[in-house]
Amino acid sequence: MHNRSHQALGHLCAIFAAFNWGFTFILTSILMDAGLSAFEALLFRSCVAYLFLWIICPRLPKLNISKGLRQFIKKEWPFIVAGLSGLSIYFLLDYSALNFTSASFVTILAGTVPLFMAIALWIVYKEPPKKLFILGFVIAVSGVTLVSTAGGQGLNVSLIGTALVLTGNVLWAVYSIMLRKIDESGETTGKGQPIGISQALLNLRRIFFWGLVSLLVCMPFFGFDVSGVNLISLNVLGPTLILGVMTSALTFLAYSLSIRWLGVSRASVYQYFPPAVGAVAAHFLLGETISFLGAIGIGIIIIGLLLSERVSGSGSVEHPVAGEDT
Numbered sequence: 001m002h003n004r005s006h007q008a009l010g011h012l013c014a015i016f017a018a019f020n021w022g023f024t025f026i027l028t029s030i031l032m033d034a035g036l037s038a039f040e041a042l043l044f045r046s047c048v049a050y051l052f053l054w055i056i057c058p059r060l061p062k063l064n065i066s067k068g069l070r071q072f073i074k075k076e077w078p079f080i081v082a083g084l085s086g087l088s089i090y091f092l093l094d095y096s097a098l099n100f101t102s103a104s105f106v107t108i109l110a111g112t113v114p115l116f117m118a119i120a121l122w123i124v125y126k127e128p129p130k131k132l133f134i135l136g137f138v139i140a141v142s143g144v145t146l147v148s149t150a151g152g153q154g155l156n157v158s159l160i161g162t163a164l165v166l167t168g169n170v171l172w173a174v175y176s177i178m179l180r181k182i183d184e185s186g187e188t189t190g191k192g193q194p195i196g197i198s199q200a201l202l203n204l205r206r207i208f209f210w211g212l213v214s215l216l217v218c219m220p221f222f223g224f225d226v227s228g229v230n231l232i233s234l235n236v237l238g239p240t241l242i243l244g245v246m247t248s249a250l251t252f253l254a255y256s257l258s259i260r261w262l263g264v265s266r267a268s269v270y271q272y273f274p275p276a277v278g279a280v281a282a283h284f285l286l287g288e289t290i291s292f293l294g295a296i297g298i299g300i301i302i303i304g305l306l307l308s309e310r311v312s313g314s315g316s317v318e319h320p321v322a323g324e325d326t
Contacts, residue, residue, distance in 0.1 A: 010261030013254040014270040020251040022277020025107075027239040027247070028095075034236045035229040038095035039222035041243070043215050046087065048244025049252075050208045057201035078178050078185070079206040086175025087211025087252075092218065093168035101161030107275050109165040111144035112137075113172050114308065117268040120173035127265065133308050140272040140304025146297025147275050176268065179259045200260075204253055269308040276301050 031041040073080075097106050115137050118129040182203055229236060258267040276298040283290045290298075 006261040010258045010267070014258035014262060014267050015273075017251045017255040017258060018270040018273040019277050020247045020254075022274040023281050024243070024247050024274070025278055026281055027243050030235060030239045031243075034233065036226065036236065037223070038098070039092070039215075039218070040224060040226060041240070042088075042091050042095065043212075043219070043224070044240050045243035045248050046208065046212050046215055048240060049248035050205065050212055052245050052249045053201060053205040053208060057198060057205065059198065059202060061202055061206060076206075078182050079203070080210045082175050082178035082182070082207045083210025083212075084214050085171040085178065087208060088214040088218070090168045090171045090175065092222075093164045093171070097161040097164040097168075099161075100164070101158040105158075105161065106165055107147075107278075108141070108145050109162065110169065111141050111272055111275060112166075113169050113271045114140075114268040116169040116173040117176050117264055117271075120177050121264055124177055129265070133265075136269070136304045136306075136308030138304070139307060140269075140301050143297040143300030143302075143304055144272060144275045146300065147279050147294050176259060176264050179256050180264055183260050197257075200253060200256060204249075204256060208249075208252075269305050272301050272305050272308075 028038065028041050031044075032038060036044070094106060094110065115129075115134075118133065118137075121127045122129065231237065255267070258270070279290055279294055279298065
């Protein structure tokens, strides 16, 4: 089992990630109000994140291209899948869903991610979710629903929008499983060698590379025209830097570390929290009012999170970090 210091750090990383992701929709909305499309905002934040990862970790990766394309793909496929599932297609599906359904309904459906991650663990690692985990899930999603609808907005339920968000949830579960597989494989460090922060940064940079490549491939389909946007204005440059550095590079690093130190199941329950953070952030940054029902919803989310985390902590099988005694 992981020692107590790693447990505490894992919880802090998961909280840090959930807190920062709560600002994503607000900052993206500011960029869209400034004239960028959702795709352009995603592309810019990904470029900033990838550049930032190079700045803080300028080490060159070891690529086995000389051994042939088949061997290269065999070594690289977890990073490719992670880049597509967690850094490009997932966000494209969620943003596209906003064209068919309301942001409130997208938020509610996105709050079901922990259930999809629990199902993925059950399928891939034969780790079934506990009954109380399901109860915590129901409680937390009820809180997410209250927070998302407390302002009186209609849900505007759409079959296409629902399918897009739920598909995104499946991809996020795949991304989380890929993080675990990358850690377990010892591919980047060698079997039995500890994975440090520097190596975690290298792994994340490889994941971001493939996510960025997939976004560039999608550019002809989504379009790219920023001719009428002042890219150096505070309303564009500020949110882009925050999205790239904080909610992308550092937050995804924190999430990958929480997966390593807590396991997928325990780290997943913090995914209930971004809607609550978003509601509070919107209150202070955008002047939106938190209603009585919204405040109750935030409290319910916390109760569901604590219940699910406690159950996951007592019954989940955590994966060992390479080089660490269990």
